[in-house]
Structure formats: structure tokens, C-alpha cells
Amino acid sequence: METKPKILVVDDEERIRRLLKMYLEREEYIIEEAEDGIEALNKALNNNFDLILLDLMMPGKDGIEVCRELREKKSTPVIMLTAKGEEINRVQGFEVGTDDYIVKPFSPREVVLRVKAMLRRSSQTSYLTTDVEARDVIQYKYLTIDNDAHKVMAEGKEVNLTPKEYELLSYLAKTPDKVFAREQLLKEVWHYEFFGDLRTVDTHVKRLREKMNAVSEHAAQMIVTVWGVGYKFEVKE
Template sequence: MDPAAKLLVVDDEDRIRRLLRMYLERENYQIDEAEDGEKALDMALNNDYDLIILDLMLPGMDGVEVCTQLRKHKATPVIMLTAKGEEANRVQGFEAGTDDYVIKPFSPREVVYRVKALLRRSVHSNVFTSEGNNSHTIVFPDLMIEHDAHRVIVGGQEVNLTPKEYELLYYLAQAPDKVFSREELLKDVWHYDFFGDLRTVDTHIKRLREKLNKYSSRAADMITTVWGIGYKLEVPKE
């Protein structure tokens, strides 16, 4: 992990921004701050941040809208800060493209852990190297995953995925035609024993299909819903 990774911390409470800055700077991260959504979006679009910590409830433009607008242009990893009673808003956040969330009140050490984990998954290319499989390129009809380059090619065009969308696709692609339950995907892709809401998987699958479908409906249709169980990547029969 790059010790000089540049982060944007967005929260309307000065004490929270100061607290996060203190803990993150101890890890040698470079920290910028924003106190509202409009400023955060402007900074995010005009700088190349490695990760953004984004409060959900902001004055003016809220965190969901910031993430929605950001995702039209960039795939910067986003960790959203949410209050305990904001479950519906958290789902909206995932639909907008959030990669992870932390519930307030939070432990600063937990935030640091989440930041490190997401940066590792975003930067390094050996996240899901399966035992006995040395291939770093996976090729299907209309879909190619170049894992060393962390790149997805669909219909001959490179697709801009968020780190979590990439991990989910790569995980499914490593075991084509195998059905994974939502619980399995939460555990193995999100790396927590229980992440809280199974709709997290559904919203990411939806976004992934939409992005693939822009270049190839055949590639998008490979991500198949197995009703009552979960999802699989189904290889077309030639």
C-alpha cells in the first residue's frame, strides 16, 4: 500500500473531521477535508484521491447525491459514514456506488482498518488468487478480466468499475457456473462474517450488470440470478 495515499474526508462536523484526520495521518495518509456535499464533489472531481470517506447526511447535497454524481465520472473508492437509524439510506448509498460503510458512532481504529482494507483491494492485484490457479487473465465470450492490470474488457471496450464491483465480478468469474449465496458473497467479497443487509449484494449485482450491458448484453446476461439462492456467472454454451 502506498504510504502517501491521498484521502478526502467529508463531514459537516468539524470534530469528526479532526478525529479522522488525526488517526489517518498517523498512518501517513495525506488528508483533505470538505464540510459539505458541493465542495466535496468539486474536490473529488478535480483531484485524484485514492479514497473518499463520505458522510451520508450533509447540508445541501447529501452523500448519496455526491456519490451518484461522482460515479458518472470516477470510480474512486468510497466509504460512507451513516447513523444507526439510516438503513434505507445506506441501501441508497450502495445503489449510488458506495464501496463500504461505517456506522456512527464509530471507532477511529475501525475506520483506519476499513480504509487499509479497501485501499489494498483497490491497488493490489492478488486479492482473489485461487489456490492452484496461476492464470491472471480470465476470458469468456465478450468478457475478459486482466487481473494483473485490474482491468475488465467487455465487447472490446474497457469498463470502469469500482473496486467492489471488480472484486465481485472477479470472484464470480473464478468459479464459472458455480452458484454463490448472498451470504457467501457478503463473507468472501466484503470480508465480514455478517455485513448486515443482503440487499448490498443485489444492488452491486444490478450496477455491475448495467455497466456490462452498456458494451455487451451477452456479457451482462452471464451474471445470472438463481432464485431463492444467489448468483452465478454462467458461461454461454457455444
């Protein structure tokens, strides 16, 4: 029996929570709510959600702080809800591990589409019916990226990544030894261009290396910094 995705909707405005809940429940998602950052973090750490819709500006703890503390313990996909003109805050959101963002005022239909896309990317079982011979797998000596099962294995052990960390690793690994500038990675992986700080990429690479290193030092060393340029995925004999 298929389990329905469980989503946490976090916003200090009741009308926004109610609107999102109504549209998401039409898709048969299970919805829980939180009205501030403290309640959101408590629920997120003590329950297993498939996705969190997280407002940026809230009392108690803002979305940045919630996401930062969440990422210390969990890789739950996070879509940040931001107001227009909060670009710097969106940059900070990406730096602490936000996977996507939606700008207010938004169309509820857009939210549903973005949620569906994120759940697809983060699903561990979406494509398990795929023919084994046709599986989309990137295989190296110390690392296997199974794009059908959305799973990363390093020396036989699974690496638990957020959707954005997974996309970054997969993007680099598809073209080994090619050097990618930070600006290019920001555009291709985050689908977002801004003239702000490029630490978004650096922060995600650092987090990705740390998670891989905890499982396989050899796999972590495949992500190489090219000083003054960006990063590449290096395959050593």
C-alpha cells in the same frame, strides 16, 4: 517514484475531520477535506481521489445523494461513515454504490485499517511485481479478470469498476454456472447481514452489466439472472 494515495475526508463536524486527517497523515496519505455534501461532490468530481470517507448525514446533500451523483461519473471507492441505528440508510448507501461503511463512534485505528484494505483492493498496481507465471487471472473468451493487477478486460477493453462491483464480478466468475442467492452474495461480497431490502445486490448487478455492456455485449450476457433465486456467471461455448 511511488505516488501517495489521495483521500477526501467529508464530515460536517470539524473535530472528526481533524481526527481522521491526523491519523491518515501518519500513514503518509494526502488528505483533503470537505464540510458538506455540495463541497464534497464538487471536489470529488473535479479531482482524482484514491478513496473518499463520506459522512452519511450532512447539510446540503447527504452522503446518499453525493454517492449517487458521484457514481454517475466516477468509480472512486467510497467508505460511508454512519451513526448507530441508521441501518436503513446503510442499505440505501450500498444500493447507490458505497463500497464499505464504518459505524460511529469509531476507533481511528479501525478507520486506518479499513482504508488500507480498501486501497489494496482498488489498487491497479499493488501486485505488478508478481511473477507472471503465478498471476491470479480468471480467463474466459470475452472476459479477463486479473486479480493481481485488479483489472477487468472485456474483449480487450478495460472495464472501470468500483471495488464492490469488482468483488461481485470476481466472486461470481470464480465459480461459473453456480447459482448464488442474493442473501449469500450479500454475506460473502458485502460481509454484511441485515433483514432489509436485497435490492443492494440487484442494483450492483444492474450497474455491473451496464458498464460491461458498454464495452462488450457478450461479456455482459455472462451475468445471468436466475428468477426467484439470484444470479450466476454463465460460460457459453
